[in-house]
Amino acid sequence: xxxxxxxxxxxxxxxxxxxxxxxxxxxxxxxxxxxxxxxxxxxxxxxxxxxxxxxxxxxxxxxxxxxxxxxxxxxxxxxxxxxxxxxxxxxxxxxxxxxxxxxxxxxxxxxxxxxxxxxxxxxxxxxxxxxxxxxxxxxxxxxxxxxxxxxxxxxxxxxxxxxxxxxxxxxxxxxxxxxxxxxxxxxxxxxxxxxxxxxxxxxxxxxxxxxxxxxxxxxxxxxxxxxxxxxxxxxxxxxxxxxxxxxxxxxxxxxxxxxxxxxxxxxxxxxxxxxxxxxxxxxxxxxxxxxxxx
Numbered sequence: 001x002x003x004x005x006x007x008x009x010x011x012x013x014x015x016x017x018x019x020x021x022x023x024x025x026x027x028x029x030x031x032x033x034x035x036x037x038x039x040x041x042x043x044x045x046x047x048x049x050x051x052x053x054x055x056x057x058x059x060x061x062x063x064x065x066x067x068x069x070x071x072x073x074x075x076x077x078x079x080x081x082x083x084x085x086x087x088x089x090x091x092x093x094x095x096x097x098x099x100x101x102x103x104x105x106x107x108x109x110x111x112x113x114x115x116x117x118x119x120x121x122x123x124x125x126x127x128x129x130x131x132x133x134x135x136x137x138x139x140x141x142x143x144x145x146x147x148x149x150x151x152x153x154x155x156x157x158x159x160x161x162x163x164x165x166x167x168x169x170x171x172x173x174x175x176x177x178x179x180x181x182x183x184x185x186x187x188x189x190x191x192x193x194x195x196x197x198x199x200x201x202x203x204x205x206x207x208x209x210x211x212x213x214x215x216x217x218x219x220x221x222x223x224x225x226x227x228x229x230x231x232x233x234x235x236x237x238x239x240x241x242x243x244x245x246x247x248x249x250x251x252x253x254x255x256x257x258x259x260x261x262x263x264x265x266x267x268x269x270x271x272x273x274x275x276x277x278x279x280x281x282x283x284x285x286x287x288x289x290x291x292x293x294x
Contacts, residue, residue, distance in 0.1 A: 002017065033282050033283065033286050034072055034282075036289060037068070037069065037072045037073060037282065037286050037289055038072050038073050038074065039290075041165050041289070041292055043165070043294075044161035044162075044165050044167070045165065045166050046157060046161065046166075046168075046169060046186050046188050047168050047169070047188065047189050047190065047288050048168075048171055048183050048184065048187040048189075048190045048191070049061065049169065049170050049190070049191045049193060050171050050175060050190055050192050050193070050207060051171075051192065051193040051194065051203075052173060052174060052203040052204075052206065053173060053200070053203060054085075054173045056193060056194065056195040056200065056228055056230055057193060057228035057230045057262075058170065058171075058193040059087065059088060059089055059092055059170055060092055060262050060268050061191070061193050061228065061256060061281075061284070062168055062170040062191075063089065063130075063268040064262075064270070064273070064277070064281040065191075065281050065285050065288070066093070066133045066135075067093070067130065067133050067270050067281075068270065068281045068284075068285045069133075069166060069168075069285050069288075069289075070130075070131055070132035070133040071131070071132070071270065072282075072285070073289075075165050075166075076132040076134055076164065077133060077134070077164060077165070077167065078127065078133075078135070078136065078160050078163075078166070078167050079093075079133060079134070079135045079136070079168040079169075079170060080107065080156065080157070080160065080168070080169045081107065081135070081136060081137055081138030082107075082138065082169050082170060082171050082179075082183055083138050083170060083172040084138075084139075084148070084172050084177070084179070085173075086138070087137075087138035087172070089135060089137065089138065089170045090135050090137040090138075092268050093128070093130040093135055093267075093268060094128060094130050094135075094267070095267045105125070105126050105127070105128060105137060106126075106136075106140070107136055107137065107138055107156060108141075108144050109126060110123075110126040110136065110156060110159075111148075111152055111155070111156065113126075114159070117159065120163045123159065123160070134164065136156070136160070148179055149178070150179050150185075151182060152179070152182070153169075153179060153182035153183050153186070154182045154185070154186060157182075157183075158186075166289075169183055171183055175207060175210055175211065176210070184216055184219065187219060188292055188294075189219065189288060189292070190211075190222075190223050190224070191223070191224045191225075191226055191284065191288065192208065192223050192224070192226070192250070193225075193226045193228060194225060194226070194227050194228070195227070195230065196228060196229040196230070196255075198238060198241050198242055198245060200227065200242075201241075201242040201245035201246050202245055204225050204227075204246060204250075205246060205249055208223055208225075208249050208250065211223075220249075222291050223249075223250045223251060224250065224251060224253075224254065224284060224287045224288065224291070225250040225252070225253050225254075226254050226255075226256060226284060227242065227253070227254070227255045227256070228256045229255065229256065229257050229258040230258065251291065252284075252287040254280055254283045254284050256277060256280040256284075257274065257276045257277055257280065259273055259274050259277040261274070262277075
């Protein structure tokens with residue numbers, strides 16, 4: 001296997017392939033990560049993205065991880081916007097302009113026509129698409145969104161799971177509203193997103209404790225905690241204290257660095273991200289897929 005970068009890659013290229021020192025340790029780790037993400041899955045799987053506070057990058061993390069799974073897995077994933085507060089999952093994946101003319105395609109429209117949706121082709125009429133990532137938009141009318149029940153989400157998940165092996169659910173803030181019961185009971189694992197501060201780590205810890213105390217201990221024990229450096233504050237906080245607050249409470253801890261290409265409301269596109277951000281999304285994706293065990 002030829003090296004892909006660094007000094008080894010340079011020597012390989014300038015020698016016309018005659019000098020091949022093989023892949024570096026970084027190349028080998030990258031290949032291993034890609035194999036973990038792309039591993040064959042039996043059945044269907046669902047991951048819920050949670051946070052106790054808005055504006056910390058939960059939706060951009062959902063989109064970034066969804067696009068990463070779509071890029072590296074053999075079958076496309078589907079992401080569902082389950083945020084009752086006018087979620088912007090589809091806007092972050094497509095751009096606001098592209099989504100404006102297609103707002104009629106949403107989770108409430110799917111539920112309205114549920115009994116007439118039988119095939120994959122039927123379902124695709126209600127989905128949006130960013131590359132290979134399929135997306136089901138949330139309801140923008142708060143009254144309609146608040147009316148969705150736990151059973152509504154179960155029905156939607158069951159329908160999507162018949163046609164997609166991996167589903168990502170972008171939830172609203174908090175975990176205690178009644179509709180969350182349907183989402184959590186259908187989840188195989190969860191990603192808890194927190195801000196880069198000791199208070200953010202404590203919120204993530206409190207989320208895991210709440211889950212353990214309310215019958216979701218399996219989700220808490222296998223949780224992936226994502227700490228987002230959304231506003232570039234990592235240099236001004238006690239990183240050791242953040243890690244200590246979460247130590248032993250989750251299966252994996254991944255930091256997503258500050259990335260100016262993802263300012264509030266901006267389109268999330270893999271080719272615009274910093275290499276470190278793309279690497280973080282790959283680590284999250286690999287942790288998600290490795291946790292798909294029954």
